[in-house]
Amino acid sequence: MTRLRRALVVVLALALAAMAASCSTYRLGDRNLASADGSADGRAGGSRSGAGDVVSTDPGVDPSAIPGLDPSGGGGGRGPAANVVGGDAERVASDRGVTPDTITLGILTPNEELAADLGVTYNGRKIEEIAQPFIDEINDQGGINGRRVVPAFTRFNPASADNMLAACVNQAEDRKVFASLALLGFYGEGEVCLANKQVPTISSSNSSEFTLYEREKGWVRQTTMNKDRTLRNWIDWIVQSGTATPDTRIGLVYTDVPEDRQVVQETVVPYLKEKGLNVAETAVFTLSSIDAMVAEAQRGTFRFKANDIQLVLPVTNFLQFFLFIQQADLIGYVPRYTVTDFGAMATDATAFYPPTQWEGVMGTTSTLAGQPKRNDIADTPAAQDCLRVYNEAGLTLNRNAEDPRLPDTIEVAGMQSLCQHIALFADAARRAGVNPTRQSFLDAIGNTGTWSHRVVETPPLDFRPDRYDSADSFAVVRWQSRCYGQDGCYRRVEGFRPGR
Numbered sequence: 001m002t003r004l005r006r007a008l009v010v011v012l013a014l015a016l017a018a019m020a021a022s023c024s025t026y027r028l029g030d031r032n033l034a035s036a037d038g039s040a041d042g043r044a045g046g047s048r049s050g051a052g053d054v055v056s057t058d059p060g061v062d063p064s065a066i067p068g069l070d071p072s073g074g075g076g077g078r079g080p081a082a083n084v085v086g087g088d089a090e091r092v093a094s095d096r097g098v099t100p101d102t103i104t105l106g107i108l109t110p111n112e113e114l115a116a117d118l119g120v121t122y123n124g125r126k127i128e129e130i131a132q133p134f135i136d137e138i139n140d141q142g143g144i145n146g147r148r149v150v151p152a153f154t155r156f157n158p159a160s161a162d163n164m165l166a167a168c169v170n171q172a173e174d175r176k177v178f179a180s181l182a183l184l185g186f187y188g189e190g191e192v193c194l195a196n197k198q199v200p201t202i203s204s205s206n207s208s209e210f211t212l213y214e215r216e217k218g219w220v221r222q223t224t225m226n227k228d229r230t231l232r233n234w235i236d237w238i239v240q241s242g243t244a245t246p247d248t249r250i251g252l253v254y255t256d257v258p259e260d261r262q263v264v265q266e267t268v269v270p271y272l273k274e275k276g277l278n279v280a281e282t283a284v285f286t287l288s289s290i291d292a293m294v295a296e297a298q299r300g301t302f303r304f305k306a307n308d309i310q311l312v313l314p315v316t317n318f319l320q321f322f323l324f325i326q327q328a329d330l331i332g333y334v335p336r337y338t339v340t341d342f343g344a345m346a347t348d349a350t351a352f353y354p355p356t357q358w359e360g361v362m363g364t365t366s367t368l369a370g371q372p373k374r375n376d377i378a379d380t381p382a383a384q385d386c387l388r389v390y391n392e393a394g395l396t397l398n399r400n401a402e403d404p405r406l407p408d409t410i411e412v413a414g415m416q417s418l419c420q421h422i423a424l425f426a427d428a429a430r431r432a433g434v435n436p437t438r439q440s441f442l443d444a445i446g447n448t449g450t451w452s453h454r455v456v457e458t459p460p461l462d463f464r465p466d467r468y469d470s471a472d473s474f475a476v477v478r479w480q481s482r483c484y485g486q487d488g489c490y491r492r493v494e495g496f497r498p499g500r
Contacts, residue, residue, distance in 0.1 A: 091146060094435035097178030103147045103436070105425060106177030106199070107131060107418075108167055108186045111155040123401040124411025127418075128153055133393035134386075134422040144429045144436075152177050156186060164190025172197035179429075179441060181421045182220075184414065188259070195219035200438050202421050202445075204457070206230065206341070208263050212468050221445050223421065223461055225366045225471040225499065227259075227342060228267045231315070233474050233499040234340040234364045235268070239275045241476075243338050243362070244311050251281045251309035251335070253300065253324055255316045264315055281309050285320045297323040305333040312336070317343035318350050325357040339363030346477060348488035355481035362478045366458050366471040366499065370492035376407040377416065383456040386419035416456040423454040459496055474499050 090100075097104035109127040124130070131151060139148050152175040156167035168190050171177050179200040182191055187205040194201045195216035206224040207216070225233075238244050250272070254264045269279060283300025285293050301324060304312065312335050314321045321343065328334065339345035339361060346365040350358065371378045376397055377387055390397075397407040397415070424445075429436060431444040446465035455461055461470035476494035483489035 089434040092435050095178065095437040096176050098147070098436060101147060102150045103144050103429065104150045104152050104175065104177045105135075105422075106152045106154065106171040106175060106180035108154050108156055108171065108180060108182045108190075109414075110158055110185050123398050124408040124414065125395070125398065127414060129395070130411065130414050131418045131422065133389050133395060134419050136393065137389055138422070138426050144426060145434050149426070156190065158185030158187070161189050164188065165193050168193035168197065168199075172199050178436075178438065179425060181418075181425065183417050183421060191220055192216055198438065200442050200445075202424060204417055204421065206469065208259050208267075210262060211259055216468070218442060218468055220468065221442070221463065222469040223424070223455075223457065223471065224469060225341070225474075226469040227263050229469070229500055230341050230364075230366070231263065231268055232271055234338075234342075235271050235275060235277075236500070237364050237474075237476065238338060239277070241362075243336075244277050246276045246278075248277065249280045249308055249310045250277060251283065251300075251304045251312045252279045253283045253285070253312060253314045253316055253321060255285045255287065255320060257287065260315065268313075268315060279313075281307050283324065285316055285323075293320060293323055294327070297327040300324060301327040301331055301333055304328075304335065305331060309335055311338065314339060314345055315342055318345050318347075321345065322353065325353060329354055329357055337361045341365050341367060346490065348483070348490060350479065351483060351489045353479075358479050359481050360478060362476060362493070364474045365477055365490070366474045368456075368458060369488065369490045370475070370477050377412055378456060380456065382420075382452070382454045383416060386416055386454055386456055389419065390415055420454050420456050424448075424451065427451075427453065472499050473497060 093099050107127070128151070131153075135149050135151055138144070143149060152171070154167045154170045154175065157163040164186060167186070171180050172194065177199060179202070180194060182194065182201050182203040182205065184204070186203070187207070191201065191203055191205065191207065192211065192215050198219060201220045203220050203222045204224060206222060206227055207220070209226050209228040212220065212222065212226055244250060252264070252268065254260055254268075272279060281304055283296065283304065285296050287293075305328075312324075314324070314337070325337075334357060337358070339350075340363050341347070344350075346363045347367060347369050368378055368380070371380065373379055375384065375387055377383045387397075398411055400406040400408050428441055428444040428448065431447070432440040443465070445463055448463035450460050450462050451470070452460040458471045459473050462472050463470050473496040475492050475496045477490040478493045479489050480491060481489075
């Protein structure tokens with residue numbers, strides 16, 4: 001468990017948002033919020049007709065050369081909107097969380113006790129302190145059309161669906177926020193609850209297309225690629241790269257929760273068949289207990305080995321899949337693997353994986369995994385601009401408790417994520433009008449187009465009225481062992497290309 005606990009520092013920073021969703025119970029009710037044109041159908045956005053279109057980078061382009069990564073918004077990428085007060089219009093209390101002088105922004109963050117419960121030493125700052133420089137920057141520049149941003153923090157336990165539901169209620173009913181940033185592990189039913197309570201939400205998690213469009217109906221806008229698009233892009237690459245052919249015996253590993261079961265049955269398996277590939281075996285994880293999952297991993301690896309499965313596709317989170325490769329190692333079963341962002345499998349959350357199983361594993365990612373670092377963070381203009389604001393507020397990144405040569409991983413992830421998402425909120429809120437409503441705010445996000453200002457987790461994002469996730473391009477990465485340095489385990493071997 002020592003290696004697993006060490007990895008949990010990276011879990012909180014990179015992977016909780018990608019873990020399997022819990023059981024689905026909430027649906028949007030009949031309480032509707034009138035749209036800008038006076039309609040009220042419960043849907044906060046346009047139709048889904050354009051969901052397959054993309055605006056993305058050229059194939060093979062390294063992100064450091066992508067103009068949209070410039071925080072100035074050069075090369076056609078969008079930078080921050082001008083902070084125009086809006087003439088002589090009188091500011092009024094136009095919606096929940098809005099007064100003539102303030103606008104309340106909710107921020108959902110994991111509780112600090114979680115790290116201690118997992119045996120992880122967190123040496124970083126409290127989330128309020130990390131967020132304050134980026135809130136102060138907005139307010140010092142005139143706020144949101146003259147309104148001061150007031151942050152409202154709610155802590156949650158990402159391992160508890162009930163706790164995330166309680167955090168949703170706190171944001172919507174107790175704190176009465178105008179909008180929420182759901183960061184660092186807030187997912188599943190908590191996210192659907194925010195949609196049900198009509199809280200405009202900017203999320204760094206990724207949901208299935210069904211959840212995003214049919215259940216959340218536009219109230220949630222994601223700064224990631226949804227699960228279905230992620231998996232189809234991955235399968236396209238698997239075929240194009242020759243990683244699998246019609247003769248390859250494929251094994252599929254997934255977690256048996258409603259959202260992921262549906263994604264596997266309605267997206268992964270049919271799309272593999274469409275591409276001429278077939279799944280010969282499956283192994284399924286439940287969430288009943290660690291002991292049960294270990295037993296499931298044992299049965300799966302024995303069956304895969306006995307049936308000569310050559311290529312294993314994980315559609316689960318990296319912690320559960322660690323149990324699978326651990327058991328495979330014990331019985332001398334070494335198949336080929338390929339990965340994607342689903343479950344953080346293509347991120348450095350896998351740093352503790354055994355090289356006997358994982359050396360050379362390749363996959364696809366829409367994140368900046370493999371990006372060289374400078375000053376402890378990604379060497380991109382946007383990330384360095386975030387660090388500049390942080391440093392000018394008198395803050396420096398605390399050091400990792402286990403290895404002082406490195407920064408505290410969770411603080412780095414929190415600083416970058418807050419910098420990016422607060423900037424996106426501010427730009428959309430300024431464009432939502434002198435007296436914004438929740439609907440005009442969502443309309444403003446949908447009309448953003450290409451967003452490059454302080455995008456630190458992916459290449460530039462693309463927001464549209466009819467599409468609720470925004471990452472479009474993906475790169476190919478390869479894992480290497482002995483990778484505990486600051487540049488991580490995965491190395492980019494092919495530059496970013498358009499996704500679907």
